[in-house]
Amino acid sequence: xxxxxxxxxxxxxDPATAGRLGWGVRRRSRxxxxxxxxxxxxxxxxxxxxxxxxxxPALGLETLRRGSARQPNWTYLxxxxxxxxELARLAEPAGPRGWxxxxxxxxxxxxxxxxxxxxxxxxxxxVRELVIHDVDAANQQRWLLELGSIARWRGRGxxxxxxxxxxxxxxxxxxxFLFAATDGVPPLxxxxxxxxxxxxxxxxxLRGFLAEARRADFAGLFLIVSxxxxxxxxAAFFDSNSDRSGRFTxxxxxxxxVAGLGLGVMWGRALAAARRKGWGETIARRGAAFxxxxxxxxxxxxxxxxxxxxxxxxxxAARECNLKVRGLGHLPYVGPGVSxxxxxxxxxxxxREVLASVFVDGIYFGAPARQAWGLYPxxxxxxxxxxxxxxxxxxxxxxxxxxxxxxxx
Numbered sequence: 099x100x101x102x103x104x105x106x107x108x109x110x111x112d113p114a115t116a117g118r119l120g121w122g123v124r125r126r127s128r129x130x131x132x133x134x135x136x137x138x139x140x141x142x143x144x145x146x147x148x149x150x151x152x153x154x155p156a157l158g159l160e161t162l163r164r165g166s167a168r169q170p171n172w173t174y175l176x177x178x179x180x181x182x183x184e185l186a187r188l189a190e191p192a193g194p195r196g197w198x199x200x201x202x203x204x205x206x207x208x209x210x211x212x213x214x215x216x217x218x219x220x221x222x223x224x225v226r227e228l229v230i231h232d233v234d235a236a237n238q239q240r241w242l243l244e245l246g247s248i249a250r251w252r253g254r255g256x257x258x259x260x261x262x263x264x265x266x267x268x269x270x271x272x273x274x275f276l277f278a279a280t281d282g283v284p285p286l287x288x289x290x291x292x293x294x295x296x297x298x299x300x301x302x303x304l305r306g307f308l309a310e311a312r313r314a315d316f317a318g319l320f321l322i323v324s325x326x327x328x329x330x331x332x333a334a335f336f337d338s339n340s341d342r343s344g345r346f347t348x349x350x351x352x353x354x355x356v357a358g359l360g361l362g363v364m365w366g367r368a369l370a371a372a373r374r375k376g377w378g379e380t381i382a383r384r385g386a387a388f389x390x391x392x393x394x395x396x397x398x399x400x401x402x403x404x405x406x407x408x409x410x411x412x413x414x415a416a417r418e419c420n421l422k423v424r425g426l427g428h429l430p431y432v433g434p435g436v437s438x439x440x441x442x443x444x445x446x447x448x449x450r451e452v453l454a455s456v457f458v459d460g461i462y463f464g465a466p467a468r469q470a471w472g473l474y475p476x477x478x479x480x481x482x483x484x485x486x487x488x489x490x491x492x493x494x495x496x497x498x499x500x501x502x503x504x505x506x507x
Contacts (some may be wrong), residue, residue, distance in 0.1 A: 105189030107133040107172075115176045119186055133188060135172040142178035143346055143506050144460035146354035148188070149173050150470040158459035159492050162388075163480045172471075178348040180339070184355070187317040188471065193273075196226025197447050199258075200268030201276040202307060204232040204241045206431035207323060207439070208278030212260075214440025216245040219255030224447040229263040229272055233279070238262055265307055269314035274447070276359075276439065277330070278323040279303045283429070293325040293392055297502070300324050301333045308338045312350065319469070320356045323439055327360030327391040328455045328495070331462040332504045346506045354472025358455030360391025361464035362438035364416040365453055368397040371415035377408065385412070386478070387453060389464050389491050391438075393417045396487055401480045451476055461499050463492055 101108040101124040102116030108124050108131040109115055115137065116122070124131070135148070145155035151169040154161065174181050201212055212230060220226050230245070232238040245260040268275060281299040304324075311320065322331045338350030365387040372381040377399065384400040397412035398404045423430035446452045446469050455462040456473045465475045480488075499505050 101131065101134065103189055104128055106191060107131055107135060107185065107189040109185065110134055110136045110171065112137045112176060115182070118182050133172055135174050135185065137176040138173040140175050142175050142348045145175065146457060146472055146474065147175045147178045147181045147352045148184050148354065148471050150474065153474045159489065161458065161475050161477060162465055162488060163477060163485055180349045180352060183315060183317050184352050194226065196220050197224050197274055198227045198229065198272045199225050199274045199276065200229045200231065200263065200272035201278060202231045202265065203277065203279030203324065204230060204237055205278065205280055206429060207435040209241060210432055210435025211276065211278065211323065211439035212241065212245060214436055215443060216258060216260050217248050218444060220258050221255055223258065223444040225258045227259040227261065229261055229268050231263060231265060231268060265310040266314065269311045269316040272318060274319040274321060276321050276323055277304060277307060280324045296325045297329050300330055304330055304333060305337055308334060312338065317355070320351055322358045325391065327358035328462045328464065329502060329504065331356050331358040331455055332499055336504045352472060353457040354474060357473040358462055359438045359442055360434070361387055361453040361455060362442045363433040364391060364395045365397065366433055366437040367419040368412035368416040371412060386466055387416060387464065388488055390455065390495065391464065394491060395464065396491060398484055401478055401484055404481055404484055459492070460505065461496050463495065
């Protein structure tokens with residue numbers, strides 16, 4: 099096996115990709131690389147471009163239930179032009195301890211999420227600095243003053259440094275970006291599903307941030323908080339990798355480096371219903387939620403041995419809670435800001451299992467997942483009825499992605 103590259107990562111037996119990176123044959127005097135990456139065949143429109151040894155992208159949706167033997171090396175799709183940026187970033191030495199996280203959009207959800215992150219010690223959250231941005235300069239300054247006022251009385255544990263910054267600085271300096279900007283939130287009294295109508299206005303905002311990310315050659319995590327979470331994650335991947343005629347280029351954001359953070363609150367709503375019935379402890383250990391941050395989400399009391407009535411109750415609670423809050427005359431933003439973002443980002447950065455919408459067979463699908471380089475779904479044993487429900491849901495969402503023009507033909 100011939101290795102190329104002198105950094106912490108090296109590619110194996112692939113002189114063509116090494117040439118694109120400017121990597122020569124690894125010198126024998128160099129210590130062994132931390133990561134060895136081997137090329138693989140695959141479709142960059144449907145698979146992660148870089149994958150850890152425990153993840154087999156070719157399994158598609160099967161990765162949710164079928165474990166696979168650990169591969170000897172990381173793998174990558176040599177045919178995706180953007181993969182060179184990812185490999186170069188992987189090979190860089192570790193930076194300062196802790197993550198620099200940028201957050202754009204200091205509205206209701208973004209403000210709550212920023213508050214939780216700013217109030218959590220860096221050694222717990224993994225966040226050493228939080229760079230905030232809002233298009234409204236007065237609102238940005240207000241949040242900078244508010245978050246800067248969060249402090250402990252002689253407490254132990256340093257809190258993240260909070261400062262303001264523009265999109266250019268965020269994409270040049272930060273390791274992860276949270277997109278919480280939004281426009282046109284449906285007012286109280288709006289009937290039915292209120293998330294999808296936000297796709298067009300929020301996608302327009304997102305395109306501006308994608309342009310900044312492209313200019314900065316951003317290779318960090320691109321995390322979507324705004325609604326509709328899954329479709330904006332899909333748009334982030336699709337728009338950054340399409341030319342003006344809509345053809346796939348493969349030069350934009352890697353699909354595994356994009357994820358949506360919306361499933362946490364759906365699980366929180368389901369778990370709240372379980373606690374009211376006295377099922378909370380068991381369901382917290384054995385249950386899970388899957389699918390989108392929408393009325394199509396499904397929750398199970400026990401993924402391996404589900405009880406149909408309990409699971410239907412949990413799914414209904416996850417789907418309807420936001421409508422109940424709206425019915426009381428309030429917009430539902432505390433649960434999403436805390437459960438989907440504030441409490442989800444620290445374990446995500448630490449590489450522990452979280453609930454997120456990650457790239458599974460060409461679309462962003464909510465499931466248990468964890469971050470290694472990008473975010474990848476984790477495997478668990480599941481009953482046939484659970485698997486059937488997830489297969490049908492994934493097929494419906496893929497058809498919807500095509501109808502929305504978010505898939506390449």
